[in-house]
Amino acid sequence: MSNKNNKIPFSEDNYTHNINRLNERKLDRRGFMKTLAGAAGVFAISSIPWGAVAAKELMGLGEKEYPHKKIADVDELPIGDAVEFKFPGAHDDAILIRLSENKYVAYQNACTHLRCPVYWVKDQGEMICPCHHGKFDVETGSPTAGPPRRPLPEIEIKVKDSAIYAVKVKRYEA
Amino acid sequence: MKRSYIGIVILCFILFLNIIFTQSMVHQFFYENYVNTLIFMGLNLLLFPTAVIAYKKTIDVLE
């Protein structure tokens, strides 16, 4: 600092602003370690909600039965066709596919990759997610191609008085 | 008076574990293995005090 005055220009790598910042912007070892410890805290805190919801499900609160919901009439839905509906909540997209006279399958159709809606493609006999070409087996809901790794959650279906009802979302077999 | 970098190595490793545990936790959650979800959450929670201790113990270590 002291011998700068009589040398012009003195050796300083910035001529445009002569405020000496004393390296205050520099990420030193200590600051870096503090950041890392802080990141661990953020990870810890943000995993709490997941655990809380998991605990809630474990205690059986998530097991609650939804009211049966009518999806369609049997004669409205030709064999090989699909209808979309909402189950169990008003924002949970689901799809019902009639495979044969008496065989129906229904899934929550948010793709298990990144939640795009999955469509039933009749001529290919497959459920296809347009986003990244994920494919699902229509009989079981399990992924057959593309990025998804987890089966679509299946919805239990009941046929009563020539109408089709959604009963509940099946759990995965552990 | 050179500082040791052992703390940074340990903390980076903790961050690495954090990432792994978080991803496993989310996957286990969607697979509905809720016990495993809770285990991974516990591990993630434990890593935070570990990180703080690692920080305190290594911040002044000299080589």
Ligand code: FES
């Ligand atoms: S969201 Fe369905 S494949 Fe990516």
